[in-house]
Amino acid sequence: MKMREIKSSRARKGKGPTPHAKFERLPPGTPNPVDVHVGSRVRLRRTLMGLSQEKLGEAVGLTFQQIQKYERGANRIGASRLFEFSRILDVPVSFFFDDMPDEQDRSVSSGDALGHVAWGLADQPQAALDHDPLTRRETLELVRAYYRISDPSVRRRLFDLAKSLGSSEDSAG
Numbered sequence: 001m002k003m004r005e006i007k008s009s010r011a012r013k014g015k016g017p018t019p020h021a022k023f024e025r026l027p028p029g030t031p032n033p034v035d036v037h038v039g040s041r042v043r044l045r046r047t048l049m050g051l052s053q054e055k056l057g058e059a060v061g062l063t064f065q066q067i068q069k070y071e072r073g074a075n076r077i078g079a080s081r082l083f084e085f086s087r088i089l090d091v092p093v094s095f096f097f098d099d100m101p102d103e104q105d106r107s108v109s110s111g112d113a114l115g116h117v118a119w120g121l122a123d124q125p126q127a128a129l130d131h132d133p134l135t136r137r138e139t140l141e142l143v144r145a146y147y148r149i150s151d152p153s154v155r156r157r158l159f160d161l162a163k164s165l166g167s168s169e170d171s172a173g
Helices: 001-012 033-048 053-060 064-072 079-088 091-099 127-132 137-148 152-172
Strands: none
Touching: 033 064, 033 091, 033 137, 053 064, 053 091, 079 091, 137 152
């Protein structure tokens, strides 16, 4: 028997594809949703710390263009680089995976021609980031300004004020 015949005879005997077969590659130019999520977390932490892409790039020996690619998810961040980012950005490595959809939110679509895991961000990764209030510049500037308040009691009063204003908007609207 030739190799092709052996493979097809195995399939006919009920031997299904290997467990890895359902995780085929995405089409060229399509960022992996996990890479998009990790990149968005790098961007979130970088901006919260007030670092530019250029400054972060200098800290790890990269150009700002490479940082842009990581943040968009166009390029995958390797384990050693992710570890380096965690040290520079002063967060645990797990931070980059926080808020990722839970296992039950992920679904493998049997009708999907690619057979890849659908994360919800895969269809419109940038649109999902644009609608997240935590990634807006206004939010990040507000958080940075808040933490620049050195007096804890003043910071707490501002926090309470913001919460009460938000609550009154909810009940009025």
